[in-house]
Amino acid sequence: MENNVKPNNNVSNIENDESNIENNIESNENNIDVDAVEGIIESLLFISGDPLSLEEISKILEMDKRRVAEIINNMKGKLEAKNRGISIREINGSYQFYTKFEYSEYVKKLFEPKQKQLLSQAAYETLAVIAYNKPITKAKIDEIRGVNSESAIAKLLERNLIREAGRLDTPGRPILYETTEEFLRCFGFSSYDDLPKLE
Amino acid sequence: MINSVSETCKLKIGNFEGPFDLLFHLIEKNKVNIWDIPIAEITDQYMDYLFAMQKMDMEVASEFLVMAATLLHIKSKMLLPSKNEEKAESEEAADPREELAVKLIEYKKYKEISLYLRELDLKWSMAFYRPSGIYNKAYNGLYKMYGSEFETSNDNLVVSPETLKNVYQALLKKNSEKSNNRSVDIKQIIQKSKETLRSKMKQIQQLLLSKGRFIFTEIFSPAKKSVSEVVTAFLALLILVKTGNASVEQEKLFSDIIVERIKKSKKNLTLS
Numbered sequence: 026m027e028n029n030v031k032p033n034n035n036v037s038n039i040e041n042d043e044s045n046i047e048n049n050i051e052s053n054e055n056n057i058d059v060d061a062v063e064g065i066i067e068s069l070l071f072i073s074g075d076p077l078s079l080e081e082i083s084k085i086l087e088m089d090k091r092r093v094a095e096i097i098n099n100m101k102g103k104l105e106a107k108n109r110g111i112s113i114r115e116i117n118g119s120y121q122f123y124t125k126f127e128y129s130e131y132v133k134k135l136f137e138p139k140q141k142q143l144l145s146q147a148a149y150e151t152l153a154v155i156a157y158n159k160p161i162t163k164a165k166i167d168e169i170r171g172v173n174s175e176s177a178i179a180k181l182l183e184r185n186l187i188r189e190a191g192r193l194d195t196p197g198r199p200i201l202y203e204t205t206e207e208f209l210r211c212f213g214f215s216s217y218d219d220l221p222k223l224e
Numbered sequence: 225m226i227n228s229v230s231e232t233c234k235l236k237i238g239n240f241e242g243p244f245d246l247l248f249h250l251i252e253k254n255k256v257n258i259w260d261i262p263i264a265e266i267t268d269q270y271m272d273y274l275f276a277m278q279k280m281d282m283e284v285a286s287e288f289l290v291m292a293a294t295l296l297h298i299k300s301k302m303l304l305p306s307k308n309e310e311k312a313e314s315e316e317a318a319d320p321r322e323e324l325a326v327k328l329i330e331y332k333k334y335k336e337i338s339l340y341l342r343e344l345d346l347k348w349s350m351a352f353y354r355p356s357g358i359y360n361k362a363y364n365g366l367y368k369m370y371g372s373e374f375e376t377s378n379d380n381l382v383v384s385p386e387t388l389k390n391v392y393q394a395l396l397k398k399n400s401e402k403s404n405n406r407s408v409d410i411k412q413i414i415q416k417s418k419e420t421l422r423s424k425m426k427q428i429q430q431l432l433l434s435k436g437r438f439i440f441t442e443i444f445s446p447a448k449k450s451v452s453e454v455v456t457a458f459l460a461l462l463i464l465v466k467t468g469n470a471s472v473e474q475e476k477l478f479s480d481i482i483v484e485r486i487k488k489s490k491k492n493l494t495l496s
Contacts, residue, residue, distance in 0.1 A: 074354050114351075121353060129350040136352060143345055147241055149338035157337075169330060172242035172287045212344040213351075221340065223333050 062086060063100055066093075076119030076210070115215040117206050144180065151177035152186060156208065157223055160190040160201035178202065186211065243291030244331040246273060251328075258325050263302055267295040298324060420453075424460035432470060432485040440481035 065086060069077060082097075083090045097120060101113045111122045124132050144152075151174045154166050166174045181187040190203040214220060240246040250269050251258055274292060277284050301320040424443070431438055443457050461483065464470040473482045 071354070123351040123353050126347070126350045129352065132352050143342065143349075146338065146342070149341045149345075150241070150334055153334045153337040153341055157334075169327075169334065170242060171244040171291065171327070171331060172285070211348060212341060213348045221337065223337070 057088070057092075059096060059099075062088070062093075062096055066097060066100065070113065070120060070122050073121075076114075076116055076121040078119045080118075082120070114210075114213070116210045117216055119206075121210075144184070145177070147172070147174070147177045148180050152181055152204070152208070155181075155187055155202050156204045156217075156220060159203035161203075162193055162199040162201055164199060166202075242285075243288050244328060245335075246270065246288070247291070247328060248332065248335075258328060259322075261321055261325065263295070263299045263321055267292075267299045270295055294324070420456050421460055421463075424453075424457045425464060428457070428460055428464055428470065428483065432483065437482065437484045440483055 066082060069082060069085065079090055079094055079097075083093045086093060097113065097115075103109070104112050110125055110128050112125055114121050114123050147170075150170055151166060154169050155161055158165070158169075163174060163178060166178070178187070182189075184207075185205055186208045187202050188205050190201045192198040193201055208214075209216065209219075240249065247266070247270065250266055250273075251261065254262070254266065254269075256262060256266070271292060274284055274288060277288075298320045427443060431443065440457075440461065444453060461470065461472065461481075465472050468486060471484045471486050473484065474480070
């Protein structure tokens, strides 16, 4: 695996020739300058607003995905130090910088949090039902909750926490709902595996 | 009994998201096993709550009523003897409360998770991200700065100052033409409605000459009648009345408006 760092060796040779002036992440054919890679990843994550997928990062680095993931994990660890203000989140295979909770009150002096109003209890309930049963129809949600979920669903759609996911092939062809990546992001889940188990 | 319940209700009422919520509250309050709910007692208390809510003029959502009906149905099932003894022993004689208990338990799971989600939401609202949308992702995966172009490929925007000046002048010209055209349109619109007022006054006067007396609505042809036409005609009528060229009568509120010619003799009468 370590030998497969660059998929196309010809390209790497050309690059080695042309870019002695630039930083080269390879100090020799098989060893990677990990520090440089970390620096590059840091630049990429800094400049990107939206989460960057492992694929994208690996493509830019022209490196094996697993190796990149390892390096990023390592970075996460280093960022835990007190003198660092950012951490890396992983959401569904994508990474993003975010400011640490401990220092959020200072950040708030600079930025008003955009729209972070908490949702209603009904909305959280509806969201929970959808997250664990996706895709699911409104009728089924109503059945589980014992109440009409229409306004909760509308609110969740508005916040992009859920989306329509086709229709059920039964009479009436009711709409199916599922949760979005935004849902994972807002609640700090790196993937659906992270959701607590329903006992 | 109702009074004491409504006293305790006053604090709790309206806090229930739905019938399951209320039921749970009752189950916990009565310290009862969810698999062995004393259906009669619980149903009575549930109904008390509903009555108390209604008494306090609170709207009881239909879901609560549906649950009330369900509870009563279960209660009645429990009271009735089973059809025959064989059935009582077979699996068909399921506990009528079981379905409800299963639903309640499932609901509870989601309720707990929802509380947890709320906590998470609160926690993560303290995390700030770099605002997105500043950079637009190019289709080929390269990033372009929003609003300006800064491609890594070889085509650059090559423009001479002369071209730039020409383009700018053309743009200015186009803009000024646009605004001039628009103001011409406005003048036309204003003139159009002036003419209509005059024409309506003429029309009314002609009608007065020919008929002497007519109902206001006769001015309009039913097919073409529009709001603006009616308004214009009414204004025209008012002007004529003011200048002493017509008289107007309306028997009752909203009855027909009768327009009449002013006869010279009548005018004399008013003077004396």
